[in-house]
Amino acid sequence: MISNMGFLAFLRRDLRLINRRRGEVASPLIFFLMAATFVPLGITPDAELLKNIAPGIIWVMALLATLLSADSLFASDYQDGSLEQMLISPQLLVMPVLGKVTAHWLTTGLPLTLVSPLLGLLFSLPTAGYLPMMAGLAVGTGCLSLLAALGAALTVSLQKGSLLLTLIVMPLYMPIIIFGSATAQYSIEGLAWSGPLAILGAMLAVAIALCPLAIASVLRLTTIN
Amino acid sequence: MNFQFDNVSGMLHMAGHGIYVWTAVLVSLALIAWLIINPLLQRRHVIEEIAQDVAREQLRQNASRESV
């Protein structure tokens, strides 16, 4: 039997910790809903126009909400020293990192995905768009969490790290939002939406493979110094 | 290969596009010049700094030698 090398342990640990501060989990979600409301107020309440930009708006908001919550990935562990403990333990750092990021996704990306139909309703998203949008969000937010973790690792030791984190990670998010939004839009236009979704899946696969390695080496660098 | 304009003022005007072309040229040249001049200025500054450090150390050495 192949050991999961700490993946499940850290997944459970982080979920338990996040459960103790449930309020924090709600904030990105509430932001997601509220900020989306700015669009009809600030741009136009016209249903026809909103319908066209709905997938894009929802994706932008999901992106911003993920960035908001990215800071908390390693911050508390860094402050109380448990991050250093993780680093000096004999097991590979890759799996614990993956566990933490999965916990983050389960408490950010997944709720966003599940709440998105509500926003779809607010924006008069055509019926054809709902399932593809959720599929795209489910896969894409996985990538978003992984890249956000990389940014969090780079800025974990800094005072005002969260703003720098946003600056670093945003250019890397651009391909994800392109294909994520395209998934819903393709379906609305009647095209095969499996295409963009497949590309999102490929991006997620590459991210799962490479990001934990990069995150682990960055954590070693920024934490111990 | 021949000169494309009737005269110099023609070249400045460039059939109406002059202001765009010359703005681009001037800004480019300005930035390029700055990218070269800035390191040169910094070099002078760093050399002055190091010279001051050396002078300060000399003073300190002389002072400690005299106090012995």
Next chain:
Amino acid sequence: MNWNWFYRMGSPRWFYESTSRWLPWLGALTVLLLVSGLVWGLAFAPQDAKQGNSFRIIYLHVPASFLALAGYFLMAAAGAIGLIWKMKLSYMVMKCAAPLGAVLTFLALFTGAVWGKPTWGSYWVWDARVTSMLILLFLYMGVLALQYAFDSKDVANKASAILALVGTVNIPIIYKSVDWWFTLHQPATISFTEAPSMHPDMFQPLLVMILGFYCFYAVALILSVRVEILSRERKTSWVRGLVKQATHKNLGAE
């Protein structure tokens, strides 16, 4: 295999002393190429049938874009060499390449915008190349911001190097995605940076300018790295000797 030459290249002192010898020549070549290319392109190359004279901005825009992109890869490569071989000099090159590349990216965007106004009627057009260049600028700014965020130079170097490498992996993905997105949304507009059907009379000065910009980049980068070397190695005897020479020369001149 004897790798001495490689490790010798990593010595800041070796770099400083050898560049002192041939940098003036490279500078002269740069000026020659840039001036001749610019004069050729602005005054002697034929104007474009569709775009008229505004097309002459290409002689600045295309070289700047090339260098902006190449500069990012150079920065990332320098970072990688620093990470793998722990070469101080390589990290210095990476650090100096960041602001240089960012300014060149801005220049590419600026000249592109100025070109766009008389040609397409607006300063900004959301198309694949422009958007990719904008994202490149953001990538540069991220590395720059990270470079100056840490107190420890060692951590700053390594973190910037890792970020630059992550950016490098992402650049082809970003360019391809943006390209795909815009071909989806816009009917084929004439891309003004496509030069396959360019007349040789228009293409030759462009080559000169591209070469000139490469030389300029090398000169600007080497000048910055030399300053960085002086600053970081200020406690060594060879730098002290140099400073003494420089200040004596100044005093002698007065």
